[in-house]
Amino acid sequence: MSEVAPKSAAPEAALPPQPDDYFKNHPGSYEELHRKCRDIFPMCFEGAKLMVQKGLSSHFQVAHTVSISSANTGYRFGTTYIGSKEYGPGESYPVMLADTDGSGNTSATVLHQFGKHYRLKFQGQTQQGKIAAAQTTIERRGRLTSVALMLGNTDLVNGSGIAVGHLLRRVTERLDLGAELVYQYDKKQIPGGQMSVLSYAARYTTPKWTLSSTFSSSGIHACYHHKETDTLQFGVEFESNFRMAEAVTTFAYQAEIPEANVIMRASCDTNWTVGAVFEKRLSPTLPFTLAISGLLNHVKAQGKFGVGIIIG
């Protein structure tokens, strides 16, 4: 540009920050490979559940959950803190999530982004006063690539730990390819002291459907997602485990009725299990949502049903 920029107050300061489309073609992280398809599957629950979510400020949110069921009866308290450093539309860092129950068992996650490219995540879980699991993930997001390293349950005293490396790259506009290497080191529990599993991932995206799969020596996991209309989506998932010689195929759909504020998710699979979750917002102005869930196993002829109310 041949214009002479004035040396005093820069005119750019008057413009609002432009949305950065550096990450427009980013494939996302490896863990989110099957996200679109898995979001359709219902999360069936049993018993009664009451959840109250309240935002105490624009950064801080708390959630109280009371659940009464034959599996677990108890109270859980959860908090979410979202920091003020904004890196994109809807993405602010640091993010801290924590969840405790009545006896003090806690699980916590801390996410932070450093600069434009690096993300760090800490996750920990305590059970009865002792740390049950802890993992650290560092991820670098380039323009087209995502590389991550996860170290889990590193126990230097007993010499055990898990390390996972992820790579996911956008190869063409529609095709993403990636790989994952899981390395486990444990002198006591693994014969030989160490083992590793390498798997490859591929995802093909079109505006209407997405096919994603991971292949490894221990199994194939493939997901197909189809968006029929704005309100109707289908998903098919195939999961196989060569070591245990079993495979499951699950079919699911999600249907919404926007006028009635209804979201219905249902699934059925080759283990003769049928499940569905039906959520309805009871009033357009008041924040009450009713959720009913049903799970039926035809082989065992057993059903589990749940009802929940979400406030806020």
Added chain:
Amino acid sequence: MAGDDEILVESYLERLEGLKDMFPQSVRNLTSSTVSAGWSVFGFTKQAIWVVSTTAMIMVLPYVIEKERADNEKAQVAQQRQMLLGPQAALPQQGAR
């Protein structure tokens, strides 16, 4: 005179069972396998109807009920508008606004 043969005393069930001798073995076998096949088809149909209906109750019924309710409400609103504003008002809005 030759002595009468001993009169064979049979119960009613034995007499009925004896009637099957009038059919050849192949007919008897075919009837027997058809009837058992019929019973197993009946049992399979019972199970299939149960599986299909309970699966539909869980996977489809709540959505269909809510869809019917929403459609009824929309139809009622359209009917009310038609009564107030005339028959053209019930049609979906056409043209830019």
